[in-house]
Amino acid sequence: MRTVRSQARSYPLVLKTMLVPVGYTVERWSYTLQRVTGVVVTLYFVLHVVETGNFIGGPNVWYVPPKDFAAAYYQHVKELLHNPVFDAGLVVIGWMVAFHTINGIRLTLAHFGITLGKPARVDPESPPRSFSNLQRAIFWASIALATFAAVYSVDALFGVLSG
Amino acid sequence: MRERNVMLVHYVSGIGILVFGAVHLFTVFFTKPLGETIWETTMLFEGHQFAVLEVYRNALLATSLWFLLLFTTIHALNGLRVIITELFPVPVVRTASKYVLFALGVFLMVYGTRTIIIAHMIG
Numbered sequence: 001m002r003t004v005r006s007q008a009r010s011y012p013l014v015l016k017t018m019l020v021p022v023g024y025t026v027e028r029w030s031y032t033l034q035r036v037t038g039v040v041v042t043l044y045f046v047l048h049v050v051e052t053g054n055f056i057g058g059p060n061v062w063y064v065p066p067k068d069f070a071a072a073y074y075q076h077v078k079e080l081l082h083n084p085v086f087d088a089g090l091v092v093i094g095w096m097v098a099f100h101t102i103n104g105i106r107l108t109l110a111h112f113g114i115t116l117g118k119p120a121r122v123d124p125e126s127p128p129r130s131f132s133n134l135q136r137a138i139f140w141a142s143i144a145l146a147t148f149a150a151v152y153s154v155d156a157l158f159g160v161l162s163g
Numbered sequence: 164m165r166e167r168n169v170m171l172v173h174y175v176s177g178i179g180i181l182v183f184g185a186v187h188l189f190t191v192f193f194t195k196p197l198g199e200t201i202w203e204t205t206m207l208f209e210g211h212q213f214a215v216l217e218v219y220r221n222a223l224l225a226t227s228l229w230f231l232l233l234f235t236t237i238h239a240l241n242g243l244r245v246i247i248t249e250l251f252p253v254p255v256v257r258t259a260s261k262y263v264l265f266a267l268g269v270f271l272m273v274y275g276t277r278t279i280i281i282a283h284m285i286g
Contacts, residue, residue: 011250011251014250015250018249018250035246038239038242038243038246039242039243039246041239042239042240042242042243045235045239045271046267046271049232049271049274049275049278050274052275052278053274053277053278055215055216055219055278055282056278056281056282056285059274061281062277062281063281064281064284064285065281065285067216067285070208070216070282070285071208071209074208074215075208078202078206082202082206101180101181101184104177105181108174108177108178111170111174152192153192156192156195156200156201157200157201157202158200159198159199159200
Protein backbone atom coordinates (compact mmCIF):
# COMPACT_ATOMS: atom_id res chain seq x y z
CA MET A 1 0.00 0.00 0.00
CA ARG A 2 2.88 2.34 0.84
CA THR A 3 4.33 1.70 -2.63
CA VAL A 4 1.04 2.61 -4.27
CA ARG A 5 0.82 5.82 -2.22
CA SER A 6 4.37 6.83 -3.01
CA GLN A 7 3.70 6.12 -6.69
CA ALA A 8 0.56 8.25 -6.57
CA ARG A 9 2.55 11.10 -5.03
CA SER A 10 5.11 10.88 -7.84
CA TYR A 11 2.51 11.06 -10.66
CA PRO A 12 2.74 14.85 -11.10
CA LEU A 13 6.50 14.49 -11.56
CA VAL A 14 6.01 11.55 -13.95
CA LEU A 15 3.48 13.55 -15.98
CA LYS A 16 5.75 16.61 -16.06
CA THR A 17 8.73 14.51 -17.15
CA MET A 18 6.64 12.78 -19.81
CA LEU A 19 4.77 15.78 -21.19
CA VAL A 20 7.21 18.70 -20.80
CA PRO A 21 10.51 17.88 -22.54
CA VAL A 22 11.76 21.48 -22.43
CA GLY A 23 15.45 21.50 -21.59
CA TYR A 24 15.90 17.83 -22.49
CA THR A 25 17.53 16.27 -25.56
CA VAL A 26 15.89 15.58 -28.90
CA GLU A 27 15.39 11.94 -27.82
CA ARG A 28 13.02 13.08 -25.08
CA TRP A 29 11.17 15.35 -27.52
CA SER A 30 10.75 12.34 -29.83
CA TYR A 31 9.40 10.22 -26.95
CA THR A 32 6.91 12.88 -25.84
CA LEU A 33 5.74 13.87 -29.33
CA GLN A 34 5.20 10.22 -30.29
CA ARG A 35 2.92 9.71 -27.28
CA VAL A 36 1.07 13.02 -27.44
CA THR A 37 0.41 12.66 -31.18
CA GLY A 38 -0.64 9.04 -30.64
CA VAL A 39 -3.23 9.97 -28.01
CA VAL A 40 -4.60 12.93 -30.01
CA VAL A 41 -4.80 10.94 -33.25
CA THR A 42 -6.52 8.08 -31.37
CA LEU A 43 -9.15 10.52 -30.08
CA TYR A 44 -9.59 11.79 -33.64
CA PHE A 45 -9.86 8.19 -34.91
CA VAL A 46 -12.67 7.37 -32.45
CA LEU A 47 -14.56 10.54 -33.43
CA HIS A 48 -13.89 9.83 -37.13
CA VAL A 49 -15.41 6.33 -36.88
CA VAL A 50 -18.47 7.79 -35.14
CA GLU A 51 -18.70 10.68 -37.61
CA THR A 52 -18.40 8.48 -40.71
CA GLY A 53 -21.44 6.61 -39.39
CA ASN A 54 -23.34 9.66 -40.64
CA PHE A 55 -22.58 8.63 -44.25
CA ILE A 56 -25.48 6.20 -43.97
CA GLY A 57 -27.81 8.23 -41.75
CA GLY A 58 -26.43 8.22 -38.22
CA PRO A 59 -26.10 5.80 -35.29
CA ASN A 60 -29.70 4.57 -35.34
CA VAL A 61 -29.47 3.13 -38.84
CA TRP A 62 -28.73 -0.61 -38.81
CA TYR A 63 -30.43 -1.36 -42.16
CA VAL A 64 -29.84 -0.21 -45.73
CA PRO A 65 -31.58 3.19 -45.88
CA PRO A 66 -32.97 4.92 -49.00
CA LYS A 67 -30.17 6.78 -50.80
CA ASP A 68 -31.98 10.14 -50.58
CA PHE A 69 -32.29 9.80 -46.79
CA ALA A 70 -28.57 9.01 -46.41
CA ALA A 71 -27.60 11.84 -48.79
CA ALA A 72 -29.71 14.40 -46.91
CA TYR A 73 -28.32 13.29 -43.53
CA TYR A 74 -24.76 13.38 -44.86
CA GLN A 75 -25.30 16.88 -46.32
CA HIS A 76 -26.57 18.12 -42.95
CA VAL A 77 -23.51 16.74 -41.10
CA LYS A 78 -21.14 18.02 -43.79
CA GLU A 79 -22.48 21.56 -43.39
CA LEU A 80 -21.91 21.24 -39.65
CA LEU A 81 -18.31 20.03 -40.03
CA HIS A 82 -17.27 22.29 -42.92
CA ASN A 83 -16.08 25.33 -40.98
CA PRO A 84 -12.67 26.96 -40.35
CA VAL A 85 -12.36 25.62 -36.79
CA PHE A 86 -12.74 21.96 -37.82
CA ASP A 87 -10.56 22.52 -40.89
CA ALA A 88 -7.79 24.02 -38.72
CA GLY A 89 -8.12 21.01 -36.41
CA LEU A 90 -7.69 18.68 -39.40
CA VAL A 91 -4.49 20.53 -40.39
CA VAL A 92 -3.11 19.85 -36.88
CA ILE A 93 -4.21 16.21 -37.17
CA GLY A 94 -2.44 16.03 -40.57
CA TRP A 95 0.79 17.24 -38.95
CA MET A 96 0.43 14.75 -36.11
CA VAL A 97 -0.39 11.76 -38.34
CA ALA A 98 2.61 12.45 -40.58
CA PHE A 99 4.99 12.91 -37.63
CA HIS A 100 3.69 9.81 -35.81
CA THR A 101 4.03 7.75 -39.01
CA ILE A 102 7.61 8.69 -39.92
CA ASN A 103 8.86 8.66 -36.32
CA GLY A 104 6.99 5.34 -35.86
CA ILE A 105 8.91 3.89 -38.81
CA ARG A 106 12.13 4.95 -37.03
CA LEU A 107 10.96 3.20 -33.85
CA THR A 108 10.00 0.04 -35.77
CA LEU A 109 13.40 -0.08 -37.47
CA ALA A 110 15.13 0.46 -34.11
CA HIS A 111 13.00 -2.29 -32.53
CA PHE A 112 14.39 -4.77 -35.07
CA GLY A 113 17.96 -3.55 -34.55
CA ILE A 114 18.17 -1.44 -37.72
CA THR A 115 19.52 2.16 -37.52
CA LEU A 116 20.98 1.59 -34.04
CA GLY A 117 24.61 2.05 -35.09
CA LYS A 118 27.64 0.96 -33.08
CA PRO A 119 27.75 1.36 -29.31
CA ALA A 120 29.87 4.36 -28.30
CA ARG A 121 31.73 5.28 -25.12
CA VAL A 122 29.59 7.34 -22.75
CA ASP A 123 30.89 10.90 -22.37
CA PRO A 124 30.03 12.10 -18.85
CA GLU A 125 30.44 15.73 -19.93
CA SER A 126 27.77 15.50 -22.68
CA PRO A 127 24.01 15.08 -22.28
CA PRO A 128 22.84 11.45 -22.57
CA ARG A 129 22.15 10.40 -26.18
CA SER A 130 20.62 7.25 -27.61
CA PHE A 131 19.98 8.29 -31.24
CA SER A 132 22.40 7.26 -33.95
CA ASN A 133 23.01 9.84 -36.68
CA LEU A 134 20.56 8.02 -38.94
CA GLN A 135 17.87 8.01 -36.24
CA ARG A 136 18.45 11.71 -35.64
CA ALA A 137 18.08 12.33 -39.39
CA ILE A 138 14.81 10.35 -39.52
CA PHE A 139 13.47 12.31 -36.54
CA TRP A 140 14.12 15.64 -38.27
CA ALA A 141 12.74 14.21 -41.52
CA SER A 142 9.54 13.37 -39.63
CA ILE A 143 9.29 16.99 -38.48
CA ALA A 144 9.91 18.25 -42.03
CA LEU A 145 7.43 15.84 -43.67
CA ALA A 146 4.83 16.60 -41.01
CA THR A 147 5.16 20.29 -41.79
CA PHE A 148 4.79 19.54 -45.51
CA ALA A 149 1.67 17.47 -44.73
CA ALA A 150 0.22 20.39 -42.76
CA VAL A 151 0.86 22.77 -45.68
CA TYR A 152 -0.74 20.31 -48.11
CA SER A 153 -3.71 19.94 -45.72
CA VAL A 154 -4.15 23.73 -45.65
CA ASP A 155 -4.39 23.69 -49.45
CA ALA A 156 -6.69 20.64 -49.56
CA LEU A 157 -9.08 22.11 -46.99
CA PHE A 158 -8.91 25.87 -47.63
CA GLY A 159 -7.64 25.96 -51.24
CA VAL A 160 -5.25 28.81 -50.48
CA LEU A 161 -2.08 27.68 -52.24
CA SER A 162 -3.51 26.78 -55.60
CA GLY A 163 -6.22 29.41 -55.58
CA MET B 164 0.08 -13.02 -25.00
CA ARG B 165 3.66 -12.15 -24.09
CA GLU B 166 4.57 -8.47 -24.18
CA ARG B 167 7.17 -8.92 -26.93
CA ASN B 168 4.51 -10.55 -29.16
CA VAL B 169 2.03 -7.78 -28.35
CA MET B 170 4.60 -5.20 -29.44
CA LEU B 171 5.28 -7.22 -32.60
CA VAL B 172 1.53 -7.01 -33.37
CA HIS B 173 1.76 -3.27 -32.63
CA TYR B 174 4.49 -2.76 -35.22
CA VAL B 175 2.86 -5.05 -37.81
CA SER B 176 -0.46 -3.19 -37.40
CA GLY B 177 1.48 0.07 -37.84
CA ILE B 178 2.80 -1.20 -41.18
CA GLY B 179 -0.78 -2.19 -42.09
CA ILE B 180 -1.94 1.35 -41.33
CA LEU B 181 0.88 2.65 -43.52
CA VAL B 182 -0.35 0.57 -46.48
CA PHE B 183 -4.14 0.99 -46.15
CA GLY B 184 -3.84 4.54 -44.80
CA ALA B 185 -1.96 5.47 -47.97
CA VAL B 186 -4.90 4.19 -50.05
CA HIS B 187 -7.33 6.17 -47.86
CA LEU B 188 -5.30 9.38 -48.09
CA PHE B 189 -4.89 8.90 -51.84
CA THR B 190 -8.63 8.65 -52.44
CA VAL B 191 -9.53 11.58 -50.16
CA PHE B 192 -6.66 14.03 -50.61
CA PHE B 193 -4.62 13.24 -53.73
CA THR B 194 -7.37 12.84 -56.35
CA LYS B 195 -8.73 16.39 -56.15
CA PRO B 196 -7.92 18.69 -59.09
CA LEU B 197 -5.61 21.63 -58.45
CA GLY B 198 -7.47 24.73 -57.36
CA GLU B 199 -10.29 22.83 -55.64
CA THR B 200 -10.70 21.70 -52.02
CA ILE B 201 -11.74 18.23 -50.87
CA TRP B 202 -15.08 19.72 -49.79
CA GLU B 203 -15.88 20.40 -53.46
CA THR B 204 -14.69 17.00 -54.73
CA THR B 205 -14.00 13.88 -52.66
CA MET B 206 -16.21 14.94 -49.75
CA LEU B 207 -19.26 15.10 -52.02
CA PHE B 208 -21.81 12.33 -51.43
CA GLU B 209 -21.81 11.46 -55.15
CA GLY B 210 -20.64 12.96 -58.43
CA HIS B 211 -16.87 12.50 -58.17
CA GLN B 212 -14.79 9.42 -58.97
CA PHE B 213 -13.75 9.17 -55.31
CA ALA B 214 -16.80 10.78 -53.68
CA VAL B 215 -17.84 9.28 -50.34
CA LEU B 216 -20.45 6.84 -51.66
CA GLU B 217 -18.35 5.87 -54.70
CA VAL B 218 -15.50 4.76 -52.40
CA TYR B 219 -17.83 2.58 -50.31
CA ARG B 220 -19.49 1.14 -53.43
CA ASN B 221 -16.13 -0.08 -54.73
CA ALA B 222 -15.61 -3.50 -53.06
CA LEU B 223 -11.81 -3.21 -53.14
CA LEU B 224 -11.73 0.26 -51.57
CA ALA B 225 -14.41 -0.70 -49.03
CA THR B 226 -12.34 -3.77 -48.05
CA SER B 227 -9.22 -1.61 -47.71
CA LEU B 228 -11.20 0.70 -45.40
CA TRP B 229 -12.16 -2.29 -43.23
CA PHE B 230 -8.52 -3.38 -42.93
CA LEU B 231 -7.58 0.21 -42.08
CA LEU B 232 -10.25 0.17 -39.37
CA LEU B 233 -8.91 -3.14 -38.00
CA PHE B 234 -5.24 -2.17 -37.97
CA THR B 235 -5.91 1.31 -36.57
CA THR B 236 -8.10 -0.06 -33.78
CA ILE B 237 -5.43 -2.56 -32.73
CA HIS B 238 -2.57 -0.06 -33.00
CA ALA B 239 -4.36 2.87 -31.33
CA LEU B 240 -5.77 0.95 -28.39
CA ASN B 241 -2.56 -0.98 -27.72
CA GLY B 242 -0.71 2.34 -27.88
CA LEU B 243 -3.04 3.76 -25.24
CA ARG B 244 -2.49 0.63 -23.13
CA VAL B 245 1.29 1.14 -23.29
CA ILE B 246 0.99 4.82 -22.30
CA ILE B 247 -1.40 4.04 -19.42
CA THR B 248 0.96 1.29 -18.22
CA GLU B 249 3.89 3.72 -18.31
CA LEU B 250 1.96 6.43 -16.46
CA PHE B 251 0.25 4.22 -13.87
CA PRO B 252 2.31 1.06 -13.28
CA VAL B 253 -0.29 -0.37 -10.89
CA PRO B 254 -1.87 -3.81 -11.56
CA VAL B 255 -5.45 -2.65 -10.96
CA VAL B 256 -5.11 0.22 -13.45
CA ARG B 257 -3.44 -2.08 -15.97
CA THR B 258 -6.24 -4.67 -15.71
CA ALA B 259 -9.05 -2.09 -15.76
CA SER B 260 -7.59 -0.27 -18.76
CA LYS B 261 -7.27 -3.57 -20.61
CA TYR B 262 -11.01 -4.29 -20.25
CA VAL B 263 -12.08 -0.71 -21.06
CA LEU B 264 -9.86 -0.56 -24.14
CA PHE B 265 -11.08 -4.00 -25.29
CA ALA B 266 -14.70 -2.81 -25.00
CA LEU B 267 -13.84 0.36 -26.94
CA GLY B 268 -12.18 -1.79 -29.60
CA VAL B 269 -15.26 -4.00 -29.96
CA PHE B 270 -17.47 -0.88 -30.29
CA LEU B 271 -15.19 0.65 -32.96
CA MET B 272 -15.04 -2.57 -34.98
CA VAL B 273 -18.79 -3.24 -34.81
CA TYR B 274 -19.83 0.36 -35.54
CA GLY B 275 -17.22 0.85 -38.28
CA THR B 276 -18.00 -2.47 -39.95
CA ARG B 277 -21.71 -1.59 -39.90
CA THR B 278 -20.99 1.71 -41.67
CA ILE B 279 -18.82 0.07 -44.34
CA ILE B 280 -21.26 -2.78 -45.10
CA ILE B 281 -24.39 -0.60 -45.21
CA ALA B 282 -22.70 2.17 -47.24
CA HIS B 283 -21.50 -0.49 -49.69
CA MET B 284 -25.08 -1.70 -50.13
CA ILE B 285 -26.77 1.70 -50.63
CA GLY B 286 -28.11 1.69 -54.16
